[in-house]
Amino acid sequence: MSTVRHSAASGVEEARRDLTAYGLVAGCFILVALSGVLVSWADAPSSVLLVLRLVIAATVLGVVFARRHPFRTFLRRDLWPRFILMGLLDGGSLLAYFYAIRASGVAVATFLLFVQPVWVALLAPRLLKAPTEKLVYLSLGVALAGLAVILAPGFSGHVTLSVAGVAAGLAAGVLYAFFQLLVKDLTRELPSTTIVTLECTLDAVVILPLALWQFVALDVTLTSRDWTSALVLGLVCTALAYSIWVEGVARIPVQHSSILGFLTPVVAPLFAWMLVGERIAPVVALGGTLILVAGALVVLYGDPEVEPEPPL
Numbered sequence: 551m552s553t554v555r556h557s558a559a560s561g562v563e564e565a566r567r568d569l570t571a572y573g574l575v576a577g578c579f580i581l582v583a584l585s586g587v588l589v590s591w592a593d594a595p596s597s598v599l600l601v602l603r604l605v606i607a608a609t610v611l612g613v614v615f616a617r618r619h620p621f622r623t624f625l626r627r628d629l630w631p632r633f634i635l636m637g638l639l640d641g642g643s644l645l646a647y648f649y650a651i652r653a654s655g656v657a658v659a660t661f662l663l664f665v666q667p668v669w670v671a672l673l674a675p676r677l678l679k680a681p682t683e684k685l686v687y688l689s690l691g692v693a694l695a696g697l698a699v700i701l702a703p704g705f706s707g708h709v710t711l712s713v714a715g716v717a718a719g720l721a722a723g724v725l726y727a728f729f730q731l732l733v734k735d736l737t738r739e740l741p742s743t744t745i746v747t748l749e750c751t752l753d754a755v756v757i758l759p760l761a762l763w764q765f766v767a768l769d770v771t772l773t774s775r776d777w778t779s780a781l782v783l784g785l786v787c788t789a790l791a792y793s794i795w796v797e798g799v800a801r802i803p804v805q806h807s808s809i810l811g812f813l814t815p816v817v818a819p820l821f822a823w824m825l826v827g828e829r830i831a832p833v834v835a836l837g838g839t840l841i842l843v844a845g846a847l848v849v850l851y852g853d854p855e856v857e858p859e860p861p862l
Contacts, residue, residue, distance in 0.1 A: 568801055568802065568854070568855075569849070571797075571798045571800075571801035571802045572798065572802060572806070572810070572849045573798075574794040574795070574797055574798030575794075575795055575798035575799060575802065575806075575807045575810045576810050576813055576845070577791075577794055578791045578792070578794050578795035578798065579791075579795075579810055579811050579812075579813040579814045579817070580813060580814075580817050581786055581787050581790060581791035582787055582791050582814050583813070583814045583815075583816075583817035583818040583820075583821055584782075584786065584787055584818075584821050585783060585787045586818050586821075586822070587818070587821045587822050587825050587826060588779045588782055588783050588787070589779070589783075590826075591775065591779055591825075591826065592773075592775055592776045592778075592779035592780070593773050593775060593776055594770055594772055594773075594776040594779075594780075595761070595764045595765070595768060595770065596648065597648065597757060597760045597761040597764050598761045598764060598765050598770060598772075598776075599776065599779060599780055599783060600644065600757050600761065601754050601757050601758055601761040602776075602780035602783075602784065603780055603783035603784040603787065603788050604750045604751075604753050604754035604757070604784070604788065605750075605754050605784070606780060606781060606783075606784025606785065606788070606789070607746075607750045607784045607785070607788035607789035607792070608747055608750035608751045608754065610784065610785060610789050611743060611746060611747040611750065611789050611793070612747055615743045615744075615747065618741065618743060618744065620743060620744040620747040620748065621747070621748075621751075623740060623744050623748065624748075629736075629739075629740075632732060632735070632736060633748055633752060634752070635732060636729065636732055636733065636736070636748070636749060636752060637749070637751075637752025637753055637755060637756050638756060639725045639726070639728050639729035639732060640725075640726070640729045640749060640752075640753050640756075641752070641753045641755075641756025641757050642721075642725045642756065643663075643721075643722045643723075643725035643726040643729060644722075644753070644757065645756075645757070645760065646718045646719070646721040646722035646725060647659055647663050647718075647719070647722040649714075649715070649718040650662065650663070650715050650716075650718040650719035650722060652715075653712045653714050653715025653718060654711060654712055654715030654716060654718075654719060655704060655715075656704055657701040657703075657704025657705050658704075658705075658711065658715065658716070658719060659715070659718075659719045659722070660697075660701060660704075660815065661697060661698065661701055661719075662716065662719030662720050662722065662723055663719060663722045663723045663726065664694075664697055664723070664811065664812060664815065665694070665720075665723045666723040666724070666726045666727040666730075666808060666811075667690055667693070667727075667805070667808035667809050667811065667812075668690060668694075669723060669724050669727035669728075670727045670730055670731065670804060670805055670808040671686050671687065671690060671805050671808075673727060673728070673731060674731060674803075674804055674805055677731050677735075678731060678734060678735060678804065680803060680804065680805070682805050683805075683852065683853050685847060685848065685851055685852055685853075686805045686806070686809070686848060686852065688847065689809050689844040689845075689847040689848050689852075690809060690844070692840050692841075692843055692844040692847070693809055693812045693840065693841050693844035693845070695837075695840055696812065696816075696836075696837040696838065696839070696840030696841035696843075696844065697812060697815060697837065697841065698837070699833050699836050699837030699840065700815055700816070700819075700833055700834055700837035700838065700841075701815070701837075702833055702837075703831055703833065727808070730799070730804055730807070730808055731804060733745060733749075733796060733799060734799055734800075734804040737796065737799060737800035738800075742793055742796035742797040742800060743793060745796050746789070746792045746793045746796050749792065750788060750789075750792070795807075801855060802854075802855055803852065803853065803854075803855055805848075806848040806849070806852050809844060809845060809848050810845050810848075810849075812841045812844065812845070813841065813845065815841075816834070816837070816838040816841050816842070819831070819834045
């Protein structure tokens with residue numbers, strides 16, 4: 551009996567020390583933070599760039615991991631409902647976020663989108679049978695306070711709180727929360743490379759109608775800057791970033807990974823400063839510190855993953 555207890559304790563400690571998984575998730579959100587600068591630097595509409603980056607990512611992943619036959623999974627009809635749902639959730643979240651930005655501004659839309667860890671914390675115990683510890687809620691409070699500080703300048707001017715804009719922002723966060731839970735569930739059956747390849751493919755299909763409409767309506771001509779931006783977005787901010795995110799999510803509680811997503815609004819201003827010379831507001835340092843504290847709480851003191859995921 552003592553041997554069993556010792557083995558169980560050792561397993562928990564080993565899971566707790568899986569800092570590599572936390573590093574993978576954090577690295578993903580740091581890479582994703584580069585997206586905003588690249589999109590603003592390019593000339594093409596964001597929806598067109600989004601489809602290009604997704605197609606590039608899916609193509610590269612399909613070629614690199616061809617031996618694993620990532621698309622063969624489509625032959626499993628029992629997974630079709632979840633695949634279709636994955637594309638609709640992620641693509642729908644992006645579309646809702648775009649609309650919320652147009653209707654209510656970047657600050658409001660971004661804050662509502664990043665409320666998604668709250669929905670993850672509330673839904674995970676019900677949908678994944680994964681309990682949310684009290685520390686997660688404390689960390690969420692600290693992270694949301696940090697996000698509010700960072701976005702405060704955006705709220706200081708004229709803010710349009712349209713019902714449609716707020717609804718779209720909330721919908722973006724809720725859809726993204728369900729998407730994360732679904733991906734976490736799929737990691738129990740599929741390797742991360744397969745999930746990411748299918749995700750990029752399905753997302754591109756969902757976003758394609760809007761991209762084509764804007765491409766034709768605005769008479770878009772893709773420039774060398776657009777293609778450069780799309781390549782970096784596809785290879786670095788999508789293929790690489792999404793792959794390490796799914797691999798990390800498979801090994802840590804989804805509640806923890808969602809909180810680490812707050813790193814994106816912290817790092818994005820740093821990329822803007824380094825690449826295009828935008829000034830960093832002092833509030834970014836204060837809000838960023840709070841978000842880093844929130845992330846450190848779940849990484850260092852949060853409960854480890856109790857159900858091991860299948861190896862790649």
